[in-house]
Amino acid sequence: MGQGEFDAASGHRFFSSCCFNATWELLDQAERTEEDNEQMRLRAMASLWHWTQRADVTPENLSVGYWLVSRVHAVAGCAAEAVRYGELALAEARRPGVVAYALAYAYEALALAHAAAGDDARADDHITLARRASDRVGDAETRRGLLADLGTISRPGKPT
Helix, strand or coil: CCCCCCCHHHHHHHHHHHHHHHHHHHHCCCCCCHHHHHHHHHHHHHHHHHHHCCCCCCHHHHHHHHHHHHHHHHHCCCHHHHHHHHHHHHHHHCCCCCCHHHHHHHHHHHHHHHHHCCCHHHHHHHHHHHHHHHCCCCCHHHHHHHHHHHHCCCECCECC
């Protein structure tokens, strides 16, 4: 490669993970401004887009990417988009050969998204599905993290 040329494949590998990690910097903040929320959405979408451009992308990668975009939209108060991307995460997680935690977390994304939309019944249904799916997660630490995340989903009128 000559001077001034860019290796797009390397760029996609770099930015898919860089933007994913940068999204978490904002997700982890206790308080966010509307500008922070917009940056968080942009970072999550950029990560997902770069994943879609990678030759080595797997359904698991896409499920995790859609899960992140769903979570970001849910915490930013964009429930309809959170549901949309949660459903995409679930579709990818249901593909053959995808690891069990992707399915469990896709249900968690939908639980969070429906809770954000104020639909307690659907949120509870997806919490139940996520708990059932967690039984198939082999890694104990991942399973504990998932169950802890499920315990933080707030539904009006229901204890967390």
